[in-house]
Amino acid sequence: MISTKALRVTYRPSRIEAISDVSVEIPQRTTTCIVGPNAAGKTTLLKAIARLVEYDGAIFIEGRDISELGKALRRILAYTSHVSVNELLGVRVIDVLLTSRYPISRGLADSEEDLEGIYEVSRSLGIEHLLTRRIGELSSGELQRVVLASALVRRPRILLLDEPDSHLDVALKPWLSLYLKKLSEGSTVVLSTHDPIFAFHTCDYFIVLSHGKLLYSGPYEDLINNATFLEKAYGIGFTRVELGDRVVLLPLYSALKAHVGE
Amino acid sequence: MLVNRKALFFFSALPLIMITCTCALTHVVNTGQGVGGYLAEYRFYRTLYTLMAGSALAIAGCFLQSTLRNPLIDHYILGVGSGALFALYLTVILYEYRPLIVALSAAMGGLFALALTVIVAERISGSDVAYVLSGIGITSLFSGLSALLSYYALTRYPYASLMLVGSFILATRDKLVYVAAAFILTYATHFVLSRRLNALLLGDEYAAQLGVNPKLTRLVASITSGTSASVLVSLFGLIGFTGIVAPHISRLLLRTSDNRVVVPVAATIGASILYVADAFSRAVTTPVMGEVPAGAIVSVFGAPFFLLLIVKRFKRGKL
Numbered sequence A: 001m002i003s004t005k006a007l008r009v010t011y012r013p014s015r016i017e018a019i020s021d022v023s024v025e026i027p028q029r030t031t032t033c034i035v036g037p038n039a040a041g042k043t044t045l046l047k048a049i050a051r052l053v054e055y056d057g058a059i060f061i062e063g064r065d066i067s068e069l070g071k072a073l074r075r076i077l078a079y080t081s082h083v084s085v086n087e088l089l090g091v092r093v094i095d096v097l098l099t100s101r102y103p104i105s106r107g108l109a110d111s112e113e114d115l116e117g118i119y120e121v122s123r124s125l126g127i128e129h130l131l132t133r134r135i136g137e138l139s140s141g142e143l144q145r146v147v148l149a150s151a152l153v154r155r156p157r158i159l160l161l162d163e164p165d166s167h168l169d170v171a172l173k174p175w176l177s178l179y180l181k182k183l184s185e186g187s188t189v190v191l192s193t194h195d196p197i198f199a200f201h202t203c204d205y206f207i208v209l210s211h212g213k214l215l216y217s218g219p220y221e222d223l224i225n226n227a228t229f230l231e232k233a234y235g236i237g238f239t240r241v242e243l244g245d246r247v248v249l250l251p252l253y254s255a256l257k258a259h260v261g262e
Numbered sequence B: 001m002l003v004n005r006k007a008l009f010f011f012s013a014l015p016l017i018m019i020t021c022t023c024a025l026t027h028v029v030n031t032g033q034g035v036g037g038y039l040a041e042y043r044f045y046r047t048l049y050t051l052m053a054g055s056a057l058a059i060a061g062c063f064l065q066s067t068l069r070n071p072l073i074d075h076y077i078l079g080v081g082s083g084a085l086f087a088l089y090l091t092v093i094l095y096e097y098r099p100l101i102v103a104l105s106a107a108m109g110g111l112f113a114l115a116l117t118v119i120v121a122e123r124i125s126g127s128d129v130a131y132v133l134s135g136i137g138i139t140s141l142f143s144g145l146s147a148l149l150s151y152y153a154l155t156r157y158p159y160a161s162l163m164l165v166g167s168f169i170l171a172t173r174d175k176l177v178y179v180a181a182a183f184i185l186t187y188a189t190h191f192v193l194s195r196r197l198n199a200l201l202l203g204d205e206y207a208a209q210l211g212v213n214p215k216l217t218r219l220v221a222s223i224t225s226g227t228s229a230s231v232l233v234s235l236f237g238l239i240g241f242t243g244i245v246a247p248h249i250s251r252l253l254l255r256t257s258d259n260r261v262v263v264p265v266a267a268t269i270g271a272s273i274l275y276v277a278d279a280f281s282r283a284v285t286t287p288v289m290g291e292v293p294a295g296a297i298v299s300v301f302g303a304p305f306f307l308l309l310i311v312k313r314f315k316r317g318k319l
Helices: A042-049 A072-076 A093-100 A112-125 A140-152 A172-183 A196-202 A220-224 A228-234 A253-261 B005-032 B037-067 B080-094 B099-124 B128-156 B160-164 B173-200 B204-209 B214-236 B242-254 B259-289 B294-315
Strands: A002-011 A016-022 A031-035 A056-061 A077-080 A158-162 A188-192 A205-210 A213-219 A238-243 A246-251
Touching: A002 A042, A016 A042, A031 A042, A031 A172, A031 A196, A042 A056, A042 A077, A042 A158, A042 A188, A042 A205, A072 A077, A077 A140, A093 A112, A093 A140, A093 B173, A112 A140, A140 A158, A140 A172, A172 A188, A172 A196, A196 A238, A196 A246, A205 A220, A205 A228, A213 A220, A213 A228, A220 A246, A228 A238, B005 B037, B005 B259, B037 B173, B037 B214, B037 B242, B037 B259, B080 B099, B080 B128, B080 B160, B080 B214, B099 B128, B099 B173, B099 B214, B128 B160, B173 B204, B173 B214, B173 B259, B204 B214, B242 B259, B242 B294, B259 B294
Parallel strands: A016 A213, A031 A188, A031 A205, A077 A158, A158 A188
Antiparallel strands: A002 A016, A002 A056, A205 A213, A238 A246
C-alpha cells in the first residue's frame, strides 16, 4: 500500500503550493486514478510518490518511509515521464529500454536477461518492430507505448503513469485500459488522466484533486454514486452514463454550453 | 544494440589497441629506416601525443554532448579552449612557461569559460542553440583577449602563436605525464559515467527516476572534459572540431547513442583524425609550404562537417 501523510509540495522560487495537506491511502494491486482539472496537482502527487520533487510530510510504501528506501525505491517503483531527445544524438528505442533497466542491471554490460526482458515487454505492447527506430521518428502514440515499455522493463511493483492515454487513438485506449487492468493483478498502478471514459473503465480506486487539495479518495463505486466531488473539482455538472459493462460520469455538455455562453 | 561483456571489452579496448599498434608501427618504421636517437624518440612521442590527445578530445566531446543533450557542441564551441588559452597566455606573461603551472592555470581558465557559457546559455533559454550562441560569444571574448595577450606572450614564450591553431611540433618527452593524465582521466571516467550519461540523454527527470543524480553527473562530466581539454590546450594549443566530429561519426557507424560503445569508438576516431591531420601536415604540406599546424587542418575538414549539421537541423525547421 502507498500512503501519504499531510503531503505538501511547494515549487521554488515561485513558492506555488502545488499540493497541500494531502493524506491518501492507495490500495495494493489495484488501478488507481488521480483526476482533477489542469493544475490540480495530479502530476505533482505522482512525482512526490516517485521522490522526484521535494516535499513536506511523509510518504510510505508498504509501511516504509520512502526517504529511507534509497536506491531500493528505484527498483520497486517506476514513473513514466515524457521522453524528449535531440534527433541528432541518434537515440533509438532499444537504447531507451536498455537504459531504463539501469536500476536493476548489474555491472556495465547487458545480459541476456536484459534482452529477454525487453523483447517480452515489447511483444506485449506490440512495439517490437520499433526497437531499432530512432525516437524522433516515432508517432506520438508509438512514443507513448515506448514510454510505458521503459517503465515495464524493470518489472516494478508500483507503476506511476502520468497521462498514459494521451495521444492514443480510439482503438488503443481500450486496449491500454485492459492492459493496465491485467497489469494491476501483479502490481499497483497509479495513473493520471483527463479522459473520464478511460478513467472509469480502467480504475477501481479514485483520488480527486482540485487546486492541490484532496476532495475525494475512495473506490470507484462510491464516486459514481456521488457526482458532487467531480462537479466541485471541475466546476461543471456531471451525469451518469452506462457504457458497456461500466457506469461512468461524463461532463454535461448542455451545462457547459450555458457556462461558455456566459 | 546489446552491449554484452565481449562487445564491451572489444569496444573499450579499441582506442588502446589503436594507440599501441600505431606507436609500435612508428617505432618499427623508424628502426627500419635507420632513424635513431632523438629523431626516433621525437617521432614516437609526437605520434603518441596526437593519438592520446585525439582520444581525450573525442571523449570530452561525447561527455559534453551527452550531458548537455546537445549534438552541436564540444570543448571548443563552449569556450573551454579559448578560456584555457587566455589563462595560458596570462600565466606565461605573469610568470613563465612551466608545463605544470600552465596546465593548472589553463584548467582553471577552461572551466571558468565553460561555467560562463553554461550560465549565459541557461539565461537565454537553455536550448541547444542557446548553448552554441553563448559558446560563440564566450569563445570570441577569450579569443580576442588571447590574441591581444599573444603579442606580449610571444616575447616570453616563442611558441605562443602556435597555440592559436594547435600544433604537435612541441612533442617533447616531458609532456608525457600531462597528455597521459588527460587521456587516462577521460578514458577511465567513461566507465563510470557512460550508463549515467545514457540516462541523462533522456532528460534530467528521466535520469532521476532511474536513480541517476543529473546534477552530479553533469558536474563530473563537465569538470573531467573541461580539465582534460584545457590541459591539452596548454600543451598543444587550440584544436577544434575533433570533439564534435568524432562522436557523430561514432554514432553514425554504430547506429546507437549508447555511450558505453559510442565513447571508445569516438576515442578511436578522434585519435585517427588528429594522427592523420598531423601526418598530412608533415608529409604533404611541409614540402610545399612548410608545416601547417594539425589544428588548422582539422578545422578545415571539421568546419564543413559542423556546418552540415547546422544545415540539416535548419532544413528540419529546428533552428
